[in-house]
Amino acid sequence: MECIITIELGTNGVRVFAYDLHGCIIGSMKGHYPTFHAEPDHSEQDPEQVFITTLYVLKNILNEYIHPKKYKVASICFCASMHSVLAVDKHGNPIGNAITWADNRAKKEAQELRNSQLGKKLYELTGTPIHPMSPLVKIAWIRNSDTERFRLTSKFLSIKSYVIHQLTGEYMIDYSIASATGLLNIHTVHWEEDALQYAGITANQLAVLAPVFTTAGKLKNAYQQSLRLSAETKIIIGSSDGCLATLGDGFIKGEEKASITIEDSGAVRVMGPNILKDEQMRFFNYLLTDNCYVSGGPTNNGGNIFEWFTRQFGEFTNPFDMENSMQQLMAEAANVPTGSDGLLFLPYLLGERAPIWNANARGAYFGLNIKHERSHFIRATIEGILYEIYSIGKMLSEQRTINSLSVNGSFGTIPFCSQLIADIFSKPVQVRQQFHSVSFGAYLLSATEMGIYTSLDDAAPLVETPNVFKPNKQHHVIYADYFCIFEKLSTKLFDEFEAIGNLQQKHVHSIKHL
Amino acid sequence: MNQFVLQHGKSAEMLLFPHILELGMKKNGSIQLNMFPTTIMEGLRIYHIIEGRFEWHINHQPYVFYPGDVALIMPDIPFGCDNDVLKIGSFTWIHLALPKQDGHIQPGKWSGLSDSEAAAIGKILSLNNLPALSRFSEVGRIIKCIYTELSEMEVAFQARVNHQIDELLIQITRKMTQQTHSTRDFPKTFIQLEVLLRQDLSHQWTVEEMAGLVGMGTTLFTEKVKSYSGFSPINYLINIRISEAIKLLKRADITVTNIALDTGFYSSQHFSTTFKKLTGYRPSEFRKNHLRNI
Numbered sequence: 001m002e003c004i005i006t007i008e009l010g011t012n013g014v015r016v017f018a019y020d021l022h023g024c025i026i027g028s029m030k031g032h033y034p035t036f037h038a039e040p041d042h043s044e045q046d047p048e049q050v051f052i053t054t055l056y057v058l059k060n061i062l063n064e065y066i067h068p069k070k071y072k073v074a075s076i077c078f079c080a081s082m083h084s085v086l087a088v089d090k091h092g093n094p095i096g097n098a099i100t101w102a103d104n105r106a107k108k109e110a111q112e113l114r115n116s117q118l119g120k121k122l123y124e125l126t127g128t129p130i131h132p133m134s135p136l137v138k139i140a141w142i143r144n145s146d147t148e149r150f151r152l153t154s155k156f157l158s159i160k161s162y163v164i165h166q167l168t169g170e171y172m173i174d175y176s177i178a179s180a181t182g183l184l185n186i187h188t189v190h191w192e193e194d195a196l197q198y199a200g201i202t203a204n205q206l207a208v209l210a211p212v213f214t215t216a217g218k219l220k221n222a223y224q225q226s227l228r229l230s231a232e233t234k235i236i237i238g239s240s241d242g243c244l245a246t247l248g249d250g251f252i253k254g255e256e257k258a259s260i261t262i263e264d265s266g267a268v269r270v271m272g273p274n275i276l277k278d279e280q281m282r283f284f285n286y287l288l289t290d291n292c293y294v295s296g297g298p299t300n301n302g303g304n305i306f307e308w309f310t311r312q313f314g315e316f317t318n319p320f321d322m323e324n325s326m327q328q329l330m331a332e333a334a335n336v337p338t339g340s341d342g343l344l345f346l347p348y349l350l351g352e353r354a355p356i357w358n359a360n361a362r363g364a365y366f367g368l369n370i371k372h373e374r375s376h377f378i379r380a381t382i383e384g385i386l387y388e389i390y391s392i393g394k395m396l397s398e399q400r401t402i403n404s405l406s407v408n409g410s411f412g413t414i415p416f417c418s419q420l421i422a423d424i425f426s427k428p429v430q431v432r433q434q435f436h437s438v439s440f441g442a443y444l445l446s447a448t449e450m451g452i453y454t455s456l457d458d459a460a461p462l463v464e465t466p467n468v469f470k471p472n473k474q475h476h477v478i479y480a481d482y483f484c485i486f487e488k489l490s491t492k493l494f495d496e497f498e499a500i501g502n503l504q505q506k507h508v509h510s511i512k513h514l
Numbered sequence: 515m516n517q518f519v520l521q522h523g524k525s526a527e528m529l530l531f532p533h534i535l536e537l538g539m540k541k542n543g544s545i546q547l548n549m550f551p552t553t554i555m556e557g558l559r560i561y562h563i564i565e566g567r568f569e570w571h572i573n574h575q576p577y578v579f580y581p582g583d584v585a586l587i588m589p590d591i592p593f594g595c596d597n598d599v600l601k602i603g604s605f606t607w608i609h610l611a612l613p614k615q616d617g618h619i620q621p622g623k624w625s626g627l628s629d630s631e632a633a634a635i636g637k638i639l640s641l642n643n644l645p646a647l648s649r650f651s652e653v654g655r656i657i658k659c660i661y662t663e664l665s666e667m668e669v670a671f672q673a674r675v676n677h678q679i680d681e682l683l684i685q686i687t688r689k690m691t692q693q694t695h696s697t698r699d700f701p702k703t704f705i706q707l708e709v710l711l712r713q714d715l716s717h718q719w720t721v722e723e724m725a726g727l728v729g730m731g732t733t734l735f736t737e738k739v740k741s742y743s744g745f746s747p748i749n750y751l752i753n754i755r756i757s758e759a760i761k762l763l764k765r766a767d768i769t770v771t772n773i774a775l776d777t778g779f780y781s782s783q784h785f786s787t788t789f790k791k792l793t794g795y796r797p798s799e800f801r802k803n804h805l806r807n808i
Contacts, residue, residue, distance in 0.1 A: 013744070031753075032743035034708050049757035056753060056792060057744065091804075093764050226794025311698040319697035319730070320738055 003071040004450075005061070006442035007054060008241065009080035009160055011035065011100065011264070014054045016061050017439040018071070021452060027065030028439075031057035036097065041104040044097035047086055050159055051166050055223075062227055075234035077446040079244045079438055080160035082180035082286070085138045088162070090154040096146075098159045099138055106132040106141035107359060113137060118198065120281070125192050127275060127285030127293075128182035131353065136182030139199040154205065160238075161207045168217030168235055173207035176239035176294075179287040184209070186275065186287050212239045212289060213449040236446055241438050242296075243288045246271050248441030249406040249430075250460045256403040258296075258393060260421065261437075262385075262412030264304040268392040269296035270400050282355050282395060289456065297354025297392040301347040301385060303411030305363075308349060309381045313374070330416050333379035338423070339478040340376045342367045344486055345384030348497075352388075355395045356490055360501035366489060382417065383424075383479075387486045390424045406430040406466065408437040415469075423475040424483070430466040515658065517541050527664040530672050533622050534679070535609035537661060542566070542600055552594030557609045558619060559587040560682070562654040566603015571596050572645040582654075584647040586686060588640070589619060606657045610679065612636075616717075621683060624676045634723040635687050641710055641727060642690050650689055656682045691729025700738055703728045711751060715758055715778045721747050755779065756792055763801045770797050 003026055008015040013032035020026055031053040036044045058076075066073060083101035088094050099105075113119040114130040128134050132141075135156070143150045157165070158181070161173050178184040183199065183206065185192040191203040210216065216237040224231055238244070242261075249259045251271045259269045270276075275285035276295040285295045306329075307322065314325030348361035365380065396402065405427050407418050413431050422429040444459040453459035519538035522528045528537075535557045542549075552571060561570075561584065568579045573591045587593040589612070612619040620636035621627055627635065647653075660678045663671045695703045707728050711719060724747055725735035739747045755777045762773040774785035774797075782797075789797045 030744045032704075032745075032750075033753075034705050036705070036709075046757055048760045049753060052753055052757045052760065052792065056749075059792070091764075094761075220794075222794030222799075224794075226790075226792070311696075314698070316698050319734065320700040320703075322698075322700070325698075 001069075001071050002074040003066060004443055004446045005058070005066075005073055005076045006238075006439045006446070007058065007076060007078050008438050008442065009050065009054065009078070009163060010241065011081050011102070014050070014057055015436070015439060016054075016057050017436065017443070018061055018065055019440075019443045020071075021074075021447065021450075023440070023443055023447070026069075026071070027061055028436075029057050029061045029064075035100060035102070041107070043100045043102040043104070045084075045100055045159065047094045047098050047159060047162050050098070051163050054163055055227075059227055062229070067228055073229055073233050074450060075236050075446045077236040077442045077449075078160055078164065078238040079241055079442045080158065080177060080238075082177060082240045082242060083133045083135055083138075084159040085135045085142075086157045086159055086162050087142065087149055087153040088155050088157055089152050092154075092165065094162070095149050095152055098162070101133045103138065104132045104359070105145070106134075106137040109137040109140045109144065110134070113140075113198070114281070118194065122182065122192070122195055122198065123281045124277070125185050125187065126179070126182050126195060127186040127287075127295075128180055129281055129284055129353070129357065130182070131357070132359075133353075134182035135180075136195055136199055139201060143200045150200075155207065156201065156205055157207055164216050164235065164237065167219055167223055169220060170217035171207040172210045172214065172216045172237055174210055174212045174214070174237040174239055175287045175289070176212055176243045178206075178209055180240060180242075180284070181206075184287075186285060186293070189287070189290075210237055212237060212243075212445060234449075236449055238442055238445060239288060240286065242267060242269065243286055243294045244439075244441030244445065245269075245408055245437045246294050246441070247288065247444055247456060247460065248437035248439070249408060252460050253457045256401045258396060258400075258402045258405050259437075260389060260393070260405055260407045260412055261409040262302040262389065262407070262417070263409040264302055264307075264411075265298065265300050266302035266385075266389055266409065266412070267296055267298040268389060268396060269294050270396055270402070271295075272400070276396070276399050278399075282357060292456070296396060299354060299388050299392060300350040300352055301388060303385075303409070305347045305349055305385055306381060306411065309378070313377070329378045330382075330414065332375045333382055334416060336375050336379040338475045339482050340380040340383060341372065342369070342482070343372050343376045343380040344387075344482060344489070345377075345380040346486070346489060346493075347381070347384045347388050348490075352490075354392045358494065358497060360497045361490075361493075362497055362500055362504075364489070364493070366485075382420065383482075384486070385411075386417065386420050386424055387479075387483055388490075389421065390483060391487060391490065393425060402427065404428050404430065408432070408435070418469045419472075422469040422471040424479045426471045426473070426476040426480075428471065429469040431469065432466045435466075515539060515661070518661070520661075520664065527667075531624075531664075531675060533611050533624055534660075534675075535611050537608050537657070537664070539564075539604070539606040539657075539661075541604040542602055545602060546600045548598045549600035550595040551598050552592050552596075554590055554592050555587075555609065556589050557611045558589055559585075559593060559607065559609050560653065560657075560686070561585040561587075561605055561607045562650070562657060564604040564606065564654060566601055566605075568601055568603060568605070569596070570594065575645075577646045579646065580648075582649050582651045584650045584653045584686070584689075586645050586647060586690075588643065588645075589614075591645075606654060606661075608657055608660070608682070621680065625680050626677065627680055627683075630720060630722065634720070634726045635683055637717075637723055638687050638691060638726050639683075642694050644690050644694055647686065647689050647693060650685075652685050652689075653682065656685070687726065688729065691726065695729045697729075700742055704739070704742060708754070711754060712758070715755060716776050717778065718780065719751060719778070724751075751778075752788060752792075756789060759785070759789065759797070760800075763797055764804055766801075766805065770801070773797065 018026040086098040351359040779785035
């Protein structure tokens with residue numbers, strides 16, 4: 001019997017799934033690796049630890065589920081978070097840690113480029129919003145602020161390219177991850193000369209471009225032996241988490257649907273043969289395969305904001321019991337009327353990307369009156385996170401017809417949240433319980449590569465029938481009223497956001513150096 | 515309780531307890547000048563506030579102490595009042611001489627703690643380094659009990675006193691880890707632990723020490739680490755050790771034996787076996803392959 005293994009290199013760790021050829025899960029395992037924040041703007045991961053953890057988890061899943069049942073591993077397909085940058089020297093040795101999407105050090109470069117004509121042009125050509133997350137501006141930051149690292153760098157890789165290089169010796173990058181670097185022309189699918197020039201590098205300093213189905217070399221002998229895998233095991237380069245979450249949600253060509261992911265952070269995405277154009281540069285357009293773009297907007301503030309709230313105000317009857325404490329709060333929130341009796345919450349605790357793209361944005365509760373109680377705050381917090389998701393969806397619907405939604409991610413699939421999404425959007429919401437869209441997308445990709453399906457469009461209907469949450473019209477009317485104010489507040493406070501952001505930086509800084 | 519000071523070498527009560535340098539209580543009825551100068555001592559100093567409000571400097575940082583609070587001054591750390599003025603109020607204290615092991619203080623031979631528990635306590639006290647512990651009256655009760663035992667010398671008082679000192683160190687260690695780590699944020703606690711482990715990777719960390727460092731029992735700790743990271747604490751530690759070892763193997767200027775010891779393997783054999791099991795390469799092979807690439 002053959003099986004397919006998927007490896008997802010995520011923000012918090014690695015997830016490995018084993019599927020049989022019908023797409024049923026044989027087993028799954030995860031392994032955590034840390035993100036280091038040496039300073040508030042820094043966000044880094046140790047590339048060797050990412051690699052070793054991946055290897056360790058892969059070995060464990062093979063030994064526990066695959067080898068004892070005599071499965072033959074047909075392929076191993078990779079997917080990863082977008083926007084990571086790892087500099088390596090001419091020997092392939094990492095110079096420092098990998099810089100993750102959440103790193104904010106390139107904010108000055110990003111702001112300058114965003115406000116320039118070149119920035120507008122590069123956004124149109126590359127599809128990646130001009131933001132500190134983008135490898136384009138990260139590399140520019142390294143060039144400006146870490147000149148020694150820049151001088152020694154032979155290649156700028158993504159963390160996935162590094163892990164694959166360890167396993168096979170090839171330097172490759174897939175179209176999806178490449179299209180999120182800000183360096184790839186998504187129309188011609190070549191590295192964009194103007195972007196390279198801005199970053200101060202040449203195409204030779206990047207990995208070789210490859211379609212998502214490409215076999216990225218052969219597993220090295222030592223790994224064949226230690227993992228007990230044959231030389232024929234295909235290492236498929238795969239795609240990005242965002243693209244695969246959308247594919248894994250069962251998108252079919254021409255379907256008027258949007259996919260909502262809410263984990264720690266969140267995104268709303270649509271899929272189609274055309275990119276979304278935007279004067280205000282609010283959307284991303286990433287490439288899955290030829291003529292198939294995944295477009296949408298990301299938010300910084302998803303489930304992590306409710307976790308923050310739970311840490312502050314949850315009961316925690318048992319130490320570190322986040323899950324139960326969150327459930328208790330959700331239960332309390334369910335008893336509060338729709339719209340939290342007019343208490344609004346702006347969830348911008350981590351600044352915000354789409355739709356307002358304002359790093360200075362901050363959180364606020366608004367409309368508080370004497371009758372509001374503790375439980376109103378709980379519900380308002382959840383509603384605020386979901387209004388923000390809606391504001392991205394609303395922006396997308398200016399260019400695409402959206403008739404239904406599918407929701408994935410640990411926060412979005414909590415039934416209470418899924419129902420709220422249906423009510424706020426006034427659209428049916430499909431949710432698959434106990435389902436991991438990103439990994440399933442990677443399975444669909446591998447199975448298509450093997451010829452089990454003729455194309456990704458052919459593979460997508462395989463996704464099982466989900467639960468459907470139907471919108472409640474009366475609730476929608478209430479949410480629509482409150483959302484008008486929410487939307488106004490999100491931009492009206494622009495000057496005050498900047499002022500408070502600056503003060504926070506100033507005073508937090510001075511306290512630190514007391 | 516009246517004011518008192520018992521000092522090793524001066525007070526007969528202290529003969530049997532060379533590890534207790536000083537035990538005392540002070541009731542300060544009026545503001546006094548030149549009473550509390552900044553000093554440095556080899557011993558561990560513990561102060562418990564009974565009444566009043568004191569502004570003391572520990573390692574040149576100002577801290578304010580209220581009744582019930584405890585000041586903990588590690589060996590060789592300067593401690594005193596900024597302007598030598600002692601405010602009105604009362605407090606008790608104990609100074610302990612603790613031997614050093616691997617650079618960390620540790621309870622001595624008098625202690626009933628096992629070697630590994632004593633090592634864990636020493637390590638946690640040194641690494642957490644929290645000089646102000648709030649709302650901690652237990653310390654006052656223990657110091658009072660030690661004083662009573664020393665004064666009354668009832669049968670088996672020597673054992674009782676030493677038990678109480680163990681108790682004091684255990685309580686302080688637990689309180690310190692509880693105060694530094696919220697029981698609400700496991701990811702934060704875990705990354706703090708990871709940073710500490712990486713700072714001293716050559717140390718033979720035990721699960722007990724790792725759990726103690728973040729103020730958890732080993733049962734809860736093992737369960738939480740497993741569900742959060744996917745690995746047992748020891749296997750997670752091996753991840754870190756091997757990741758660090760790979761970095762060092764890619765440099766030509768350090769021997770494989772030294773890499774093994776620096777990254778916490780107890781022998782190059784142990785390192786080699788673990789490394790090969792995980793990566794398929796022996797460390798020397800890995801290095802050779804890599805240097806050939808160059």
